[in-house]
Amino acid sequence: MQLKVTTWNINSVRLRLAQVERALAEIRPDVLCLQETKCPNEHFPLSALQAFGYPHVTQVGMKGYNGVAILSRHPFAQVEPRAWCERDDARHLSVTLGPESGPAAGIQIHNFYVPAGGDVADPAVNPKFKHKLQFLDEMRAWGGTRERRPAILVGDLNVAPLEHDVWSHKQLLDVVSHTPVETERLETLRREGGWVDAARHLTPEPQKIYTWWSYRSPDWAAANKGRRLDHVWVSDDLGGTLQSVDVHGSARGWTRPSDHVPVTVTLEL
DNA sequence: ATGGTCGATCTTCGA
Numbered sequence: 001m002q003l004k005v006t007t008w009n010i011n012s013v014r015l016r017l018a019q020v021e022r023a024l025a026e027i028r029p030d031v032l033c034l035q036e037t038k039c040p041n042e043h044f045p046l047s048a049l050q051a052f053g054y055p056h057v058t059q060v061g062m063k064g065y066n067g068v069a070i071l072s073r074h075p076f077a078q079v080e081p082r083a084w085c086e087r088d089d090a091r092h093l094s095v096t097l098g099p100e101s102g103p104a105a106g107i108q109i110h111n112f113y114v115p116a117g118g119d120v121a122d123p124a125v126n127p128k129f130k131h132k133l134q135f136l137d138e139m140r141a142w143g144g145t146r147e148r149r150p151a152i153l154v155g156d157l158n159v160a161p162l163e164h165d166v167w168s169h170k171q172l173l174d175v176v177s178h179t180p181v182e183t184e185r186l187e188t189l190r191r192e193g194g195w196v197d198a199a200r201h202l203t204p205e206p207q208k209i210y211t212w213w214s215y216r217s218p219d220w221a222a223a224n225k226g227r228r229l230d231h232v233w234v235s236d237d238l239g240g241t242l243q244s245v246d247v248h249g250s251a252r253g254w255t256r257p258s259d260h261v262p263v264t265v266t267l268e269l
Numbered sequence: 270a271t272g273g274t275c276g277a278t279c280t281t282c283g284a
Contacts, residue, residue: 011284012276036284038277064277065284116284128283158284215274215284259275259284 002243003104003267004029007111007154007230009212009260013037013069017048019254023262024052027248030073030104033111034059035156037067044069060090068093068111068155074101085134091115103269107238112139112155117176129176132158136185143193152267153195153233156260159186161197164205165228177227195233198265199245212260213252221253232265241267 006029010016039061049071058079059069067090075098082092094110115135118128161183163169172178210226217223248262
């Protein structure tokens, strides 16, 4: 069987319900992981999302910021929210697919929204950047102790780790998301955690890959000053099942778009 | 040299 998992920073799930519906119709993933739902739990549009054909939904939200959700065609055997940096700020959820899921049963799916880190790349003067580095350090420690079982890690990791994950490596070396302290941390925690960067496994450098284009560029498509901030990783043992990774760049051109586009990983199990 | 644009929100913050 195929297992398709899509990740998308939606930047307000309530504002972009129609875009979610369109993406689900076009991509038809088995699982959709959303970040930046920006929606308090009591206002989460649960029944509307379920009506798109995804009866199994788990989410954590808060007022105004952050928030992650997982929508699935397959039932969950287990749902595990986790607090990071001792904050209850809705940046991670994981699920384990249930025994009804055929060959996908038992696969764990992690949905992360790593802090963006503010504007100044100095933890001494910018508490947001300090938080981001702490979050990445905690992910590294977690990965080192993680039970080695089939797993998929997706999300807006807010780091573009490689030279060709940004439009200009030299011009972005001091820009938050591409500084060496971030990119080295992310690559280290990925390797130590036993994760394969699925997008780069299938599309090696120097091919450019972008998943985010700033709202602040009026002609974002022509300028094409993008970054690869959204990632799909699979555990080593699933590496042989990797079939494709698709970046749905056209979604950036939709009416009232998110600044991020969906990224889909397909496994043949 | 510092803006540019979004989204949620109580007029500013986070991205």
